Amino acid sequence: MHETESNLRMPPQIFGDQPLILKRLAEVSANQGSNFLEVGSWCGDSTLILGEVAKKRNGHLFCVDWWKGNPGTELDEIAKKQDIFALFWRRVLSAGLDDVVIPIRSRSEFVFTVLAKESFSFVFIDGDHTYQAVLDDIRNYAPLVGRGGILCGHDCEGFIGDFDEGFLERGRDLDYYETVHCGVVLAVGQSFEKYSIDNSIWSVISIGNGQWASTSLEFGGLKRKPQEPPPAIADIHDHHIFRYRKRVYAVPFSLGLTDITDENLRNHPEVFDAGSVVAAEELILKQTGGCQARESRGPKMPCPETVHPARLLRHQEDTTAELQQTLQAQQVLLSEKQAKIEELYGGIAEREALTAQLQGMLQVHQALLCEKETKIEEMYRTIAEREATSAGLQQTLQAHEVLLAEKQTKIEELCRIIGGREAEIQSLKIELEKLEITLELSRLS
Numbered sequence: 001m002h003e004t005e006s007n008l009r010m011p012p013q014i015f016g017d018q019p020l021i022l023k024r025l026a027e028v029s030a031n032q033g034s035n036f037l038e039v040g041s042w043c044g045d046s047t048l049i050l051g052e053v054a055k056k057r058n059g060h061l062f063c064v065d066w067w068k069g070n071p072g073t074e075l076d077e078i079a080k081k082q083d084i085f086a087l088f089w090r091r092v093l094s095a096g097l098d099d100v101v102i103p104i105r106s107r108s109e110f111v112f113t114v115l116a117k118e119s120f121s122f123v124f125i126d127g128d129h130t131y132q133a134v135l136d137d138i139r140n141y142a143p144l145v146g147r148g149g150i151l152c153g154h155d156c157e158g159f160i161g162d163f164d165e166g167f168l169e170r171g172r173d174l175d176y177y178e179t180v181h182c183g184v185v186l187a188v189g190q191s192f193e194k195y196s197i198d199n200s201i202w203s204v205i206s207i208g209n210g211q212w213a214s215t216s217l218e219f220g221g222l223k224r225k226p227q228e229p230p231p232a233i234a235d236i237h238d239h240h241i242f243r244y245r246k247r248v249y250a251v252p253f254s255l256g257l258t259d260i261t262d263e264n265l266r267n268h269p270e271v272f273d274a275g276s277v278v279a280a281e282e283l284i285l286k287q288t289g290g291c292q293a294r295e296s297r298g299p300k301m302p303c304p305e306t307v308h309p310a311r312l313l314r315h316q317e318d319t320t321a322e323l324q325q326t327l328q329a330q331q332v333l334l335s336e337k338q339a340k341i342e343e344l345y346g347g348i349a350e351r352e353a354l355t356a357q358l359q360g361m362l363q364v365h366q367a368l369l370c371e372k373e374t375k376i377e378e379m380y381r382t383i384a385e386r387e388a389t390s391a392g393l394q395q396t397l398q399a400h401e402v403l404l405a406e407k408q409t410k411i412e413e414l415c416r417i418i419g420g421r422e423a424e425i426q427s428l429k430i431e432l433e434k435l436e437i438t439l440e441l442s443r444l445s
């Protein structure tokens, strides 16, 4: 039987300035009638924020979640006792968003192909936080974002380089490790060259053709931090213990301050840092002042001198266990790197064979090129010769034309003379005939 909503305390999922940042990112991305998508809705904290923006833009918000929580986390435990989807839908209904929100009850890896026919102007990823799952969600859902649209996600406490590699590897397959979502940090860092992180919300904007740029938005009036202040990992004696990037910080309760993202707090003279929680605990124990403070503050506790051997033995055991874990993680890393190196060597050999083949082809092409160049030069020479011949012939032709014209003139002149002579001959013939007739007449008479 499910417990009632009232007797279960729901941990808030979106906190601090994150609601404002999420809203702003959604507003910037959305055009009229555009679609929004959320992977991981839980009780609907982010759904209500995004749903409001979608409603104003006459769009829809698709919510993909199996509503069973994240394996191995308190959400998983809560979902076993309560119908989270029912709670989610009641909240959607009472916010008047039931016509805007479209719930899809499934594991995210099963439905992206069905959703691929939609184009989204905004996709928010906050489902399974382990490395492979985040990587898959990014790969599967990024192509659904249209040009100019925004892809973003929750729980990214920094860039890969902000943390120790071994630390991220140790937490890679967990939901989070010492308040850091190592899987998210690694998957996002490996998926994009450039991305923005504001209060642990990572974001990129699509510039088309599968290319992304960091959003680099201004959030007017907001105190921006790369990371939303994390909760304490543990309380040891009179200190809160926080993880911030590569270090663990011990902050005395007496300071009343808990925002470890604040540099002033980290540099406070009463705050000290260590490489691990165990190392921080050892440092707290070694502080004799710490012993006195404990004695004066709470219930009477033995001084470190009286407890040291047993406690230190436990600390040594913890340290050894942690070192063994680190060693194992390093060994896994090392064998991964070895496999990578071998793969790269294989790649290099392939490339070398290819290069040799290409060089052979290049030589053949160069010889061919040489031949062609000789041929071309020969042809240029022939063309030059032909041009010279043609110029000579043209000159001769012109001279012949001049001669021809002269001859023509001469012929016409001779024709005129011949014409004159023929007329003369004709008149002489007539004269002769007349004389012959006269002669004949005189003979007859």
Ligand SMILES: C[S@@+](CC[C@H](N)C(=O)[O-])C[C@H]1O[C@@H](n2cnc3c(N)ncnc32)[C@H](O)[C@@H]1O
Pocket (backbone or CB within 6 Å): 013, 014, 039, 040, 041, 042, 043, 044, 045, 046, 047, 064, 065, 066, 067, 068, 069, 070, 071, 075, 106, 107, 108, 109, 126, 127, 128, 133
């Ligand atoms: C951290 S919660 C989401 C919080 C939510 N965005 C909010 O602001 O309230 C993570 C959600 O992802 C869901 N989830 C985990 N793995 C999933 C998977 N493989 N497919 C779909 N949903 C998953 C869980 O059921 C849970 O509701």
